[in-house]
Amino acid sequence: MTTERYNPAKAEPKWQEIWNSHNCFAASSDKSAKKYYVLEMFPYPSGRIHMGHVRNYAMGDVIARYKRARGFNVLHPMGWDAFGMPAENAAIERNIHPKKWTYENIAAMRKQLKSMGLSIDWSREFATCDPEYYGQQQALFLDFLEKGLVERRKSVVNWDPVDHTVLANEQVIDGKGWRSGATVEQRELSQWFLKISDYSQELLDALDELTGWPEKVRTMQKNWIGRSEGMQFTFKLEDAEGNPVNSGLTVFTTRHDTIFGASFCAIAADHELTKTAAEHSPQIANFRKECAALGTSEEAIEQAEKKGIPLGIYAIHPFLKDVRLPVYAANFVLMGYGEGAVFGCPAHDQRDLDFANKYGLKVIPVVASKDDPGSTEITDTAYLEKDDAQTVMINSHFLDGMSVPEAKEEVARRFENEGIGERKINFRLRDWGISRQRFWGCPIPVVHCDNCGIVPVNKSELPVKLPDNVTFDKPGNPLERHPDWKKVSCPECGLDATRETDTFDTFVDSSWYFARFCSPEADKPVDTAETDYWLPVDQYIGGIEHAILHLLYSRFFTRCMKATGHLNIKEPFANLFTQGMVIHETFRTKNNEWIIPEEAVQHDGKWQHIKTGEALITGNAEKMSKSKKNVIDPDEIIQRYGADTARWFMLSDSPPERDIEWTEAGAEGAWKFSQKIWRIINDIAEITTNSDNCANDGDSLQLRKICHKTTQAVSEDIESLRYNRAIARIHELANELTSFLKNKDNANRSSEALKEVSQMFCQLIAPMMPHLAEECWQVLGNSTILALQSWPQVSKQLIEEDEITIAVQINGKRRAEMTISKNADKMETEKAALQLEAITSKLEGLNIRKVIVVPGRIVNIVAS
RNA sequence: GCCCCUGUGGCGGAAUUGGUAGACGCGCUGGAUUCAAAAUCCAGUUCCCUUACGGGAGUGGGAGUUCGAUUCUCCCCGGGGGCACCA
Numbered sequence: 001m002t003t004e005r006y007n008p009a010k011a012e013p014k015w016q017e018i019w020n021s022h023n024c025f026a027a028s029s030d031k032s033a034k035k036y037y038v039l040e041m042f043p044y045p046s047g048r049i050h051m052g053h054v055r056n057y058a059m060g061d062v063i064a065r066y067k068r069a070r071g072f073n074v075l076h077p078m079g080w081d082a083f084g085m086p087a088e089n090a091a092i093e094r095n096i097h098p099k100k101w102t103y104e105n106i107a108a109m110r111k112q113l114k115s116m117g118l119s120i121d122w123s124r125e126f127a128t129c130d131p132e133y134y135g136q137q138q139a140l141f142l143d144f145l146e147k148g149l150v151e152r153r154k155s156v157v158n159w160d161p162v163d164h165t166v167l168a169n170e171q172v173i174d175g176k177g178w179r180s181g182a183t184v185e186q187r188e189l190s191q192w193f194l195k196i197s198d199y200s201q202e203l204l205d206a207l208d209e210l211t212g213w214p215e216k217v218r219t220m221q222k223n224w225i226g227r228s229e230g231m232q233f234t235f236k237l238e239d240a241e242g243n244p245v246n247s248g249l250t251v252f253t254t255r256h257d258t259i260f261g262a263s264f265c266a267i268a269a270d271h272e273l274t275k276t277a278a279e280h281s282p283q284i285a286n287f288r289k290e291c292a293a294l295g296t297s298e299e300a301i302e303q304a305e306k307k308g309i310p311l312g313i314y315a316i317h318p319f320l321k322d323v324r325l326p327v328y329a330a331n332f333v334l335m336g337y338g339e340g341a342v343f344g345c346p347a348h349d350q351r352d353l354d355f356a357n358k359y360g361l362k363v364i365p366v367v368a369s370k371d372d373p374g375s376t377e378i379t380d381t382a383y384l385e386k387d388d389a390q391t392v393m394i395n396s397h398f399l400d401g402m403s404v405p406e407a408k409e410e411v412a413r414r415f416e417n418e419g420i421g422e423r424k425i426n427f428r429l430r431d432w433g434i435s436r437q438r439f440w441g442c443p444i445p446v447v448h449c450d451n452c453g454i455v456p457v458n459k460s461e462l463p464v465k466l467p468d469n470v471t472f473d474k475p476g477n478p479l480e481r482h483p484d485w486k487k488v489s490c491p492e493c494g495l496d497a498t499r500e501t502d503t504f505d506t507f508v509d510s511s512w513y514f515a516r517f518c519s520p521e522a523d524k525p526v527d528t529a530e531t532d533y534w535l536p537v538d539q540y541i542g543g544i545e546h547a548i549l550h551l552l553y554s555r556f557f558t559r560c561m562k563a564t565g566h567l568n569i570k571e572p573f574a575n576l577f578t579q580g581m582v583i584h585e586t587f588r589t590k591n592n593e594w595i596i597p598e599e600a601v602q603h604d605g606k607w608q609h610i611k612t613g614e615a616l617i618t619g620n621a622e623k624m625s626k627s628k629k630n631v632i633d634p635d636e637i638i639q640r641y642g643a644d645t646a647r648w649f650m651l652s653d654s655p656p657e658r659d660i661e662w663t664e665a666g667a668e669g670a671w672k673f674s675q676k677i678w679r680i681i682n683d684i685a686e687i688t689t690n691s692d693n694c695a696n697d698g699d700s701l702q703l704r705k706i707c708h709k710t711t712q713a714v715s716e717d718i719e720s721l722r723y724n725r726a727i728a729r730i731h732e733l734a735n736e737l738t739s740f741l742k743n744k745d746n747a748n749r750s751s752e753a754l755k756e757v758s759q760m761f762c763q764l765i766a767p768m769m770p771h772l773a774e775e776c777w778q779v780l781g782n783s784t785i786l787a788l789q790s791w792p793q794v795s796k797q798l799i800e801e802d803e804i805t806i807a808v809q810i811n812g813k814r815r816a817e818m819t820i821s822k823n824a825d826k827m828e829t830e831k832a833a834l835q836l837e838a839i840t841s842k843l844e845g846l847n848i849r850k851v852i853v854v855p856g857r858i859v860n861i862v863a864s
Numbered sequence: 865g866c867c868c869c870u871g872u873g874g875c876g877g878a879a880u881u882g883g884u885a886g887a888c889g890c891g892c893u894g895g896a897u898u899c900a901a902a903a904u905c906c907a908g909u910u911c912c913c914u915u916a917c918g919g920g921a922g923u924g925g926g927a928g929u930u931c932g933a934u935u936c937u938c939c940c941c942g943g944g945g946g947c948a949c950c951a
Contacts (some may be wrong), residue, residue, distance in 0.1 A: 005903095217944080225949045230951080253951060266951090306949075332949040342951045350865080351949055384865095428950060547946085601907055653876045653889060661876075665890060672903090673889090679904085728878070728888035735888090742905085807884035812932045814884050852931045858883045862931050 006678035008642025036072035041542030045105040051582040056645040065767040069791040077517040080127035128509035134442035135463025159187040200427040212575035226428025230254035233421025235315035252338030257407035258345040260396040261366035266330035288558035383768040442502030449490035449497035468692035511557035540573040580659040584630040594629040644769035651723040681776040700753035708798040833859040
């Protein structure tokens with residue numbers, strides 16, 4: 001064979017150009033066709049794509065190309081999550097306008113993505129920093145505002161002192177800013193909030209119907225929403241002398257069954273009662289300061305001792321008028337959850353027990369084990385069992401003898417009858433603070449007027465555009481100190497007023513972009529005629545790191561858009577797939593300096609530095625990151641091997657939801673396989689023996705059968721995104737083709753069969769290696785574009801075998817196998833099995849006690 | 865602490881409803897081709913015993929259900945993730 005090697009550097013740009021000029025991947029406006037919307041999470045334009053992008057977009061592209069071939073009208077768009085702080089950091093560091101930086105990055109990354117040969121409808125591309133996009137986002141906000149979905153309120157916010165901005169709770173990780181890593185401070189500011197907590201129950205309930213989502217993500221969202229069912233009730237209060245204190249103390253609990261085990265109450269340092277008490281007591285005021293200084297960092301909380309200070313007031317037990325519970329301010333009670341107040345039941349709550357032991361408070365066991373109700377002594381470990389089958393109430397007056405659930409019900413009933421409490425459901429989910437004191441974001445379209453207060457900008461004035469002439473020489477928000485940008489006249493009274501200088505959290509931008517892709521040029525946020533057709537997204541693909549924030553916000557936003565008449569759906573993503581990361585080996589020196597893997601060499605089984613010879617420590621394979629110096633640049637890989645090889649490798653071996661390790665050998669293997677395909681197809685193309693041999697006979701028939709079976713399997717695997725399996729199947733078919741071709745004397749070889757199989761083979765690889773597939777398609781004599789062909793038809797006749805091979809076991813161990821008619825019944829199968837020589841010889845001297853026959857599956861002979 | 869996922873050769877990983885464990889790929893070993901190499905092709909490759917034929921063990925460990933368990937149940941161990949002074 002003199003076939004030249006396949007050269008992706010030549011072929012890939014050529015086919016990309018052909019696809020482009022034939023407009024192959026534009027979604028059709030014909031709404032009569034069945035639609036399929038596949039979307040990968042859009043990238044942040046950092047400047048260069050990384051391997052994670054390659055994996056993400058390759059995965060989406062496979063399903064897009066497959067569905068297109070299956071006759072679906074496919075929407076597969078691309079855009080840019082383009083607002084955010086790196087652009088501002090670049091502005092500060094390099095004195096370049098964030099807009100310029102961002103659009104330059106977009107241009108660079110667009111080029112890189114295009115070199116991957118993705119089947120994207122580029123005509124729908126937009127960036128969230130395009131005024132045409134964020135102007136519509138401002139319109140949405142005004143609608144939400146009108147509908148009461150937005151609220152402005154003063155609140156203590158997480159303040160990032162390095163980035164000079166407010167952070168959402170979700171953006172605070174271990175008490176530190178998710179971006180800057182700086183310890184977060186608490187500040188009180190007026191902020192805009194989206195009232196996501198109004199939707200807590202709804203967002204929780206609807207998770208059950210999201211059957212196309214990974215269980216894991218649904219669980220994570222469930223935990224995040226954090227529903228807990230309990231009771232809210234109010235204690236009467238009195239001071240040390242027994243004088244009633246006017247305000248009662250309202251607490252929330254999920255363990256009202258343990259009310260007779262209560263021995264104290266604890267309230268937050270920020271609770272009104274604590275504040276009042278602090279006015280008269282320097283010690284309490286001090287305690288409050290101490291708690292504030294502690295910060296919110298998890299580390300601090302974890303290490304902080306359970307501390308409290310008595311407030312000199314007492315709560316009257318709701319059922320025992322002579323029992324007084326001392327009220328403490330305590331550092332472990334959070335103002336942000338429930339009522340910021342709890343009653344302490346030390347016997348059945350570890351934290352309460354620690355507190356009680358420290359301050360010498362009573363420990364009254366009220367729940368005992370049913371099996372052993374006598375042993376109720378509690379010293380250091382609280383008794384937490386609450387299962388109704390295991391527990392019995394003790395020391396609890398009218399509750400004695402009940403199980404925990406019974407006691408809960410009884411207490412709830414009495415509280416309600418006496419009007420001192422009610423059943424209450426609490427959620428952990430907080431409202432979503434969306435104000436950011438940043439420049440490079442979507443301006444919040446309101447005006448502050450001394451006369452009229454807060455006034456929405458008129459829709460006709462949208463978009464409120466970001467100014468171009470800004471400076472970044474000082475920290476803080478350039479909009480704030482811009483000479484005239486914020487000066488406007490009030491839309492209501494016309495007098496001088498100022499614009500809001502805060503911008504939206506960038507998670508707002510990404511909460512509806514999927515809807516905008518349906519009608520990217522509409523002069524309203526979305527064209528409902530389009531979204532009714534395209535939404536929900538049929539397949540959404542992205543990283544698990546967005547399991548909570550982005551995905552929960554998008555679900556909420558979709559509901560808001562429904563409430564304001566923009567959409568008619570509640571759930572944006574019918575099917576979600578969370579792909580694993582691309583990881584790579586790491587090396588570092590004894591001094592913990594990271595070394596790039598290319599500089600590590602193995603010597604006598606030990607790793608050392610290629611130049612210095614210094615011994616190196618091999619770390620785990622980890623997510624590619626600059627700091628760990630284990631980044632592989634997709635550009636380099638595409639230049640060296642081509643996009644098809646990069647795509648193929650990203651889809652091979654590892655299941656898509658799992659992490660995949662980048663290895664040189666793996667890339668090399670994918671490259672070799674692409675060359676192998678090229679050789680096979682060229683070999684086939686060169687065969688000119690116009691044999692009249694029948695394609696329905698002998699080896700040719702066999703080959704066709706295998707090919708059709710493979711097509712069936714690959715189709716199923718692609719549908720369920722099990723790409724690694726699809727690829728294994730394609731390897732098998734390639735091996736079959738190789739051995740078929742090798743047998744030159746094959747008398748039965750039919751050119752008709754070869755043509756059919758080789759064409760189908762091209763079609764099978766096309767979703768993963770689209771360029772090579774086109775090139776092969778052409779070599780086989782086709783003048784059409786493969787990307788526009790429909791998926792090969794599987795012949796039922798060819799995939800159904802008359803005979804099958806099944807195993808024969810003796811006592812559960814495989815001893816033989818036999819080929820038998822597919823339709824053989826129990827009797828026939830048993831008879832055939834017992835006649836096998838391998839079986840009869842093994843059965844000598846044994847008594848057959850039973851023969852299990854599962855027709856079409858297995859025979860198991862039980863003998864002794 | 866609570867919740868979830870996961871554990872299969874040297875490695876990545878396959879295995880409808882319980883039905884031939886290790887597909888496919890990488891690596892390794894041997895061979896062919898070559899002056900040599902690259903590339904390619906062929907054969908072998910779970911472990912142990914055996915020249916072979918063959919036999920035994922085997923899916924983190926232990927028990928159970930079953931004719932039959934990687935798959936189902938219980939306990940334990942390892943790895944990963946989520947939530948977390950949440951009342």
